[in-house]
Amino acid sequence: xxxxxxxxxxxxxxVGLAAIPFFYNSGKTxxxxxxxxxxxxxxxxxxxQCVEPREFMKANHMQLLNDWRDSAVRDGSRIYVNSQGKxxxxxxxxxxxxxxxxxxxxxxxxxxxxxVKPYCWNCHIAPKENKT
Amino acid sequence: xxxxxxxxxxxALILIALLGVKTANxxxxxxxxxxxxxxxxxxxxxxxxxxxxGRSPVPFCIPTTCGQQKSLPxxxxxxxxxxxxTSGVIGRMLLEVLLFRSLxxxxxxxxxxxxxxxxxxxxxxxLGGLAFHWSFLVVLIRxxxxxxxxxxxCLSSLEVLDGFxxxxxxxxxxxxxxxxxxxxxxxxxxxxxxxxxxxxLAADYFPLFLxxxxxxxxxxxxxxxxxxxxxxxxxxxxxVSFNAVIPEGISVxxxxxxxxxxxxxxxxxxxxxMHLGGVLLSPTRNMPNNSRMERHINPWNYPVHVHxxxxxxxxxxxxxxxxxxxVEKE
Numbered sequence: 001x002x003x004x005x006x007x008x009x010x011x012x013x014x015v016g017l018a019a020i021p022f023f024y025n026s027g028k029t030x031x032x033x034x035x036x037x038x039x040x041x042x043x044x045x046x047x048x049q050c051v052e053p054r055e056f057m058k059a060n061h062m063q064l065l066n067d068w069r070d071s072a073v074r075d076g077s078r079i080y081v082n083s084q085g086k087x088x089x090x091x092x093x094x095x096x097x098x099x100x101x102x103x104x105x106x107x108x109x110x111x112x113x114x115x116v117k118p119y120c121w122n123c124h125i126a127p128k129e130n131k132t
Numbered sequence: 133x134x135x136x137x138x139x140x141x142x143x144a145l146i147l148i149a150l151l152g153v154k155t156a157n158x159x160x161x162x163x164x165x166x167x168x169x170x171x172x173x174x175x176x177x178x179x180x181x182x183x184x185x186g187r188s189p190v191p192f193c194i195p196t197t198c199g200q201q202k203s204l205p206x207x208x209x210x211x212x213x214x215x216x217x218t219s220g221v222i223g224r225m226l227l228e229v230l231l232f233r234s235l236x237x238x239x240x241x242x243x244x245x246x247x248x249x250x251x252x253x254x255x256x257x258x259l260g261g262l263a264f265h266w267s268f269l270v271v272l273i274r275x276x277x278x279x280x281x282x283x284x285x286c287l288s289s290l291e292v293l294d295g296f297x298x299x300x301x302x303x304x305x306x307x308x309x310x311x312x313x314x315x316x317x318x319x320x321x322x323x324x325x326x327x328x329x330x331x332x333l334a335a336d337y338f339p340l341f342l343x344x345x346x347x348x349x350x351x352x353x354x355x356x357x358x359x360x361x362x363x364x365x366x367x368x369x370x371x372v373s374f375n376a377v378i379p380e381g382i383s384v385x386x387x388x389x390x391x392x393x394x395x396x397x398x399x400x401x402x403x404x405x406m407h408l409g410g411v412l413l414s415p416t417r418n419m420p421n422n423s424r425m426e427r428h429i430n431p432w433n434y435p436v437h438v439h440x441x442x443x444x445x446x447x448x449x450x451x452x453x454x455x456x457x458x459v460e461k462e
Contacts, residue, residue: 001186001187002186002188002189002431003182003186004186007182007183007413010412011179011183012183012184014178014409015175015179018171020276021276021279021280021372022372022373022374023231023373024279024280024372025279025281025369025373026373028281028373029373030281030366030369030373030374032362032363032365032379033362036322042185047220057237059357059358059360060299062301062302063302065300065301065302066300076134084183087274095306110361110362112282112295113278113281113365113366114277114361114362115283115287115288116292116302116361117288117291117292118301119298122287127243
């Protein structure tokens, strides 16, 4: 082995770098988060469905919200007709957050887990549920 | 032909993952066993390759000298292009690794009307390579959000910076776009320029196709089919804390992505991608040009018996004297 000390140091650095995620999570157990849909408004619903079916919302809510933003703010159209022909008012604060009044337990749970930082609340006033 | 072979190999990899997960339901094989095996091959392979290189002797002092070497005090040394000290070597190496400085000085030869020979600087490869490597690094670091819980703030800032254009939802990340464009450029360069195509091997196309399909499958998951990211993170966190379970409902695109990444990891130690370690071990770049100050000893020199003049004179002193040849010692 020539220049053995330098090469071994480099290799230890390399392995250490690759092992960072393993060290970071050693001894930690994380639970897969489940968004909480237990709010008074949802309890009162006869048929517990969001503006679209659950699977669609789970995958595409961000796109729907983005389309809603464009439609309400840019086109001035505040009526959304869903895939079953039902009409909803396009409004984050009055439609979405009316039922999902638990932002911390509903939105933030998965967003924090997956490190997603939506910029909804740059413009909208975030609900102050935790500060009462 | 080389390109088609590589493309077929990558398509075969995709099909293996697709059939394995979709048809044979081998979720835990493709989600847990294969990634672990790939990581082990990657680590052990890279280490043994570097140790193998470390065992090869460097007989000569052969740094590339691209400028004025250290000479008399009134001649200005080109310290980065012809380093004579360790710090100079580190400086040159850092610039090489981080900014691909030697590619920047790439020149192209062309025959102009006349015919006249002309050399000009050509920086497209440098630019494409730089864009490719840096965007790949950013993409790699961004993926750490799936392997850390809680996610460090620096990763969040990086992602915010990466998606600062705020196009669409989920927000468009620039590193992904740049990576895709850069890989496409590097591939087209190989195919469209006849000289480069002539020297391109299957081993050159294969990593390009592999990385292209990794990037594409990632982009498909994020922007189009919308993978269940919470489920994915549950799996990846399980992988790094050694108690992996397969969550329900992760789409097959994820398993294809994971399998291709595993293939890439396992392929690295046996391929040209080892340049990530090789660049640091290149004698032409990691040696200082100090051969006029320090003697470079060839490590495989064996002791050579030399017959010095002193010994010669001892052997023949009397004969030399009688022949009238002057001797140093009487």
